[in-house]
Amino acid sequence: MKKYVGNCSDAFDWEQIISKFDEQQVSHKKYEEGSTASKEIDDAWAESKESVDFFTYHTGEAYDPDLDKRFGEWISCEPYMAWFSKMETGKSCGQHEDKEIAERLESEGKNMKDFVRYHVHVTEPCMGGVLIIEKDCYHMEEQGSVWEWNSPDALHLGVNAGHKTKVLYHFVGKRK
């Protein structure tokens, strides 16, 4: 079930934030064998590799980590991981989990249950820009709307069949 937290547009100027990304530091992800949670998903991605294409802006590289601290204060969480994802039109990212989160938590001996994940709709709503987390659909959500995930490693997918680039902010943190 979707868990709406609120709208943070009064506290963050998202248009200005994304305009300041260091484009030299962006991570451009395309289809890569073995990059998903299972062979089944890997095989599916292989069939649609022209479409698998998204960008990731990591904290401390492409943008100032102070943003994560400010968002953590807004949401009352200690930041643990954060990044922006960007998807151009005509691109998609099939169902997957963000394995990096579990890997980092495990390497640091931390329990995922102690952490919570949120996402923010950074760009203005555009028909055709879709995020699906497990069975929950996010389409035409307000700019600045914040949603809590059931788990940081929940299966999710993204599609952009719209007319504008779609950007999301992802935040994993520990409740204060």
Added chain:
Amino acid sequence: MKQYIGNCNDVIDWNAVVDSVANSKPAYKGPRHTRNDDLPGIKEISEAWDKAGYTLASEGGTVGWDMCIPETNFDRSVVDKFSDYVGVDVLSCWVSVIHQGCHAPWHWDTQDNEEELKKLGAIERFHVHMQDTRPGHILIVEDELYYNAKQGDVYKWPDRNAWHAGSNCGQNPKYIFNFFGTKR
């Protein structure tokens, strides 16, 4: 707002229709029209796609879908049964198939006989989910996203020419039955 009509699984064997479509050559590939066609809406749609940076699958991009029609790809009786189910006489009907990694970006379905259709007055349009929604199977009509649907679920569209989009970043082809016609 979504207008759910009901579930027609008891009336039509959608698994058989999917099999029939999957095992036949599509009647043609969408989009059928090109930007140079002199039809209502084509210029507007083409310009929007160009501006957004879309490229047809036939040109190495991700835009494309299969169009499957009665008698060529599935039995005519499917159309008759569905007509009876919704109480609407068919004017046009087809199955659209979006394969993995492909998109049908924002558009409305321009018909070759658009002027004639306008003269008919009220036309009702429906779609049917031919399978349970699978992860990554996206259909959007105006601002409504149709997900978590059950096989046989029937929805009426707000308008025959409603703007819509479809995508598939799942693991199997996505099959949607499309139908429009006049009320009996």
